Amino acid sequence: MEESFPMTGGDGPYSYAKNSNRQKEAAESAKAMLVAAITENLEINKHNICPISNSFRIADFGCSTGPNTFIAIDTIIEAVCKTYHESTFVHNPEFHVFFSDHVSNDFNFLFTNLPKDRSYFAAGVPGSFHNKLFPRASLNLAYSSHALQWLSKTPMEVTNPSSPAFNKGKIFYAKAVEQVCEAYKRQHEEDLASFFGARSEELAPGGLVAILMSGREDESSPSQVSLGPLFEPLESTLIEMANEGIISQEKLDSFNLPIFSPSPKEIKKIIQKNGCFEIVRLEVQPRTLHPMITLQQCRAGFENIITKHFDDNNNNNVIIDVTPVLL
Amino acid sequence: MEESFPMTGGDGPYSYAKNSNRQKEAAESAKAMLVAAITENLEINKHNICPISNSFRIADFGCSTGPNTFIAIDTIIEAVCKTYHESTFVHNPEFHVFFSDHVSNDFNFLFTNLPKDRSYFAAGVPGSFHNKLFPRASLNLAYSSHALQWLSKTPMEVTNPSSPAFNKGKIFYAKAVEQVCEAYKRQHEEDLASFFGARSEELAPGGLVAILMSGREDESSPSQVSLGPLFEPLESTLIEMANEGIISQEKLDSFNLPIFSPSPKEIKKIIQKNGCFEIVRLEVQPRTLHPMITLQQCRAGFENIITKHFDDNNNNNVIIDVTPVLL
Numbered sequence: 001m002e003e004s005f006p007m008t009g010g011d012g013p014y015s016y017a018k019n020s021n022r023q024k025e026a027a028e029s030a031k032a033m034l035v036a037a038i039t040e041n042l043e044i045n046k047h048n049i050c051p052i053s054n055s056f057r058i059a060d061f062g063c064s065t066g067p068n069t070f071i072a073i074d075t076i077i078e079a080v081c082k083t084y085h086e087s088t089f090v091h092n093p094e095f096h097v098f099f100s101d102h103v104s105n106d107f108n109f110l111f112t113n114l115p116k117d118r119s120y121f122a123a124g125v126p127g128s129f130h131n132k133l134f135p136r137a138s139l140n141l142a143y144s145s146h147a148l149q150w151l152s153k154t155p156m157e158v159t160n161p162s163s164p165a166f167n168k169g170k171i172f173y174a175k176a177v178e179q180v181c182e183a184y185k186r187q188h189e190e191d192l193a194s195f196f197g198a199r200s201e202e203l204a205p206g207g208l209v210a211i212l213m214s215g216r217e218d219e220s221s222p223s224q225v226s227l228g229p230l231f232e233p234l235e236s237t238l239i240e241m242a243n244e245g246i247i248s249q250e251k252l253d254s255f256n257l258p259i260f261s262p263s264p265k266e267i268k269k270i271i272q273k274n275g276c277f278e279i280v281r282l283e284v285q286p287r288t289l290h291p292m293i294t295l296q297q298c299r300a301g302f303e304n305i306i307t308k309h310f311d312d313n314n315n316n317n318v319i320i321d322v323t324p325v326l327l
Numbered sequence: 328m329e330e331s332f333p334m335t336g337g338d339g340p341y342s343y344a345k346n347s348n349r350q351k352e353a354a355e356s357a358k359a360m361l362v363a364a365i366t367e368n369l370e371i372n373k374h375n376i377c378p379i380s381n382s383f384r385i386a387d388f389g390c391s392t393g394p395n396t397f398i399a400i401d402t403i404i405e406a407v408c409k410t411y412h413e414s415t416f417v418h419n420p421e422f423h424v425f426f427s428d429h430v431s432n433d434f435n436f437l438f439t440n441l442p443k444d445r446s447y448f449a450a451g452v453p454g455s456f457h458n459k460l461f462p463r464a465s466l467n468l469a470y471s472s473h474a475l476q477w478l479s480k481t482p483m484e485v486t487n488p489s490s491p492a493f494n495k496g497k498i499f500y501a502k503a504v505e506q507v508c509e510a511y512k513r514q515h516e517e518d519l520a521s522f523f524g525a526r527s528e529e530l531a532p533g534g535l536v537a538i539l540m541s542g543r544e545d546e547s548s549p550s551q552v553s554l555g556p557l558f559e560p561l562e563s564t565l566i567e568m569a570n571e572g573i574i575s576q577e578k579l580d581s582f583n584l585p586i587f588s589p590s591p592k593e594i595k596k597i598i599q600k601n602g603c604f605e606i607v608r609l610e611v612q613p614r615t616l617h618p619m620i621t622l623q624q625c626r627a628g629f630e631n632i633i634t635k636h637f638d639d640n641n642n643n644n645v646i647i648d649v650t651p652v653l654l
Contacts (some may be wrong), residue, residue: 053462053463053464054462055463055465094462094463095462096461103438103439104439106435107435107438107451108433108434111451112430112431114430114453121452121459121460121461122452122453122454123425123450123452124434124452124453125451127449134423135380135382135420135421135422135448136380136381136382136421137381138380138382204380
């Protein structure tokens, strides 16, 4: 059963809209790469642009609530227009942009904040990107930024006390035993395969998928993932809370962040197995200089998942209790 | 400046979702008409169905939050499939359904309640249906139910004390002087013309627009509109509140419901002037037997507009004060 972990909605101090600068900076540093990927590889011709409507369809999978998704869409449209100017097409197409995320994403907030002077028609598409969300061959460009490291669920084995992959007392696979890493890797393989399976049906011929995601730089063991230290303050806080009896040890043991950072080789293998896509560019970007995740960023990304897991007894203090340690 | 008057969101006791039975009954009694209009008039051929995606696109303009929109979409899809079976097409298309309403509509609620077993891909489209919301020729069927009687704004003249169309002490044009009716009629003409203008660009050749709206049965004066008695309890309550000084007389005088019920002839004239549509069916349905609007229905439809107009002094009691009179 797939789970849903939306970012924190609205525009409060802990909202994703107010705390997604880290993702924005990473996307900005990848902007040149995105533009080059589009101008060099997007095939536009009568076989993929619907001749009736002459509309070009773009989807952002895992768009959250903005503003990063709006910035990315502007970059994409600019690059597509450049490609049109260099083609035999006389006119630019009309752009139809689909903002897609979990059903529980704050679409009301996203819609209220759509840029007033946008050069495209906008729609919101609720649902998991591990499933098909659009009719066959109806998209020209699929984009996803900082979303595909999220798994559809925590791998079952890591919360099963009788499994060798049981990740007792930890909330992530960093520095974990190999079996835990393997369980995470298998889940990620399955999820990324579902993503590409769905997109291979939705993309029109000549279409492009552009993905920016958190990954490992090389083929070292997943346990050496560089994201590890980011989650340590949250892990220590939860351990401390379990020690103080605020949350149960069982609750802690059954909580694992459903996030995985794959290596370039792992990604390549999954795409090649799908067989519908040719990899035209696969690059590793150096990590930006943010040593630690802030409390605000932590809440923007994890408030929903933590609340969902720990608050079955209406223990609404869990998030607040995390505050002092993270600050 | 266009205004936005969304229905009351969520699923509370005064929500549109819980208080739209009247609209549902009217839509149900029009179901046969809708099915016949589609099976007899929808032209499906290679010139209007995008050959690349083979997808059939339906939009509900003024969808609100459900459940009526979901019921209508099922009826429409059933009728389109029937048309396909009787055509030379081998396979049914994939259906892409666009739920469209004001930006301030409760899309979060709508998305959460999308039918799990639906036979279509769903998207939400925020924006006013008086503007273009889709790329050129990208829709095959446009539907709108109980939405087009809403004007884009209250006609200016009726709230202007120095105009002969000033509608002093009243909140609607029923039983009003002819100048008030004419002002409403002009605004409606302008709004319906914008609606058809936008749809004529968005519809693919052979497409269909199906509209169910509140109207007058014949060509009698708008002041005789049968909707009139529905709003009398609200009007008396507001007058009483003005007399008691709870709201100011100026506030009352500047409040008019932006709703107009046109006659068949008026609708015909606007469509013929647009020139892009052929009227294949224009029928008057007898009114269903609901003599009065309930408090719940009143709040589902008018809570937002009343609050917006009267609550500039944080006078949050306005709606509550309406309660006893309407009950």
